[in-house]
Amino acid sequence: NAGVTQTPKFRVLKTGQSMTLLCAQDMNHEYMYWYRQDPGMGLRLIHYSVGEGTTAKGEVPDGYNVSRLKKQNFLLGLESAAPSQTSVYFCASSTRPSPGGNYGYTFGSGTRLTVV
């Protein structure tokens, strides 16, 4: 019962480097999300996807790109990392909203990224 798995768990980048964070879920969820968590600001939505091959911008999309080529995977890319992107990143997934459904999200354990 893996649920939502994020890799890597920790990463240190130099300014200007690129990287990709991987999120994988084994619950056959249609919807997936990327959040960043910063002290005092809660969770802010970066991008989300309502199905394979589709993505959409959240509250704070600048500096990030995403792809959902397979239903179970949602990738978050940083093309040119900046110190302002130092944060903890969480991936989540959920079923399609429907009457009588759960409506909640399942979260991964997070990726702690530091950009120096």
Added chain:
Amino acid sequence: AQSVAQPEDQVNVAEGNPLTVKCTYSVSGNPYLFWYVQYPNRGLQFLLKYITGDNLVKGSYGFEAEFNKSQTSFHLKKPSALVSDSALYFCAVRGALSGGYNKLIFGAGTRLAVHP
């Protein structure tokens, strides 16, 4: 627009005393309300939810929450706090289905510290 407010950055409680973590919300239509808990270096874990029905909702680890429509509140409560309840708590709201997709919006979080 949907929003969630958690007015307290931190709540301090003595072990054995009752605890309350406050949450107010703003949403169009009927709200779907959630509480999540985050332990250090972990992802968010689901505690409880209100979708419809009884205003008092019971969840994991002895927590409960009361939905108050007139005050637009969804406060988290526990009759007797444990030191192990010390964590970061997030309230979240989602609007009811209205033909579009409504995402889960999180509050900034409240840190609960339970002292022996």
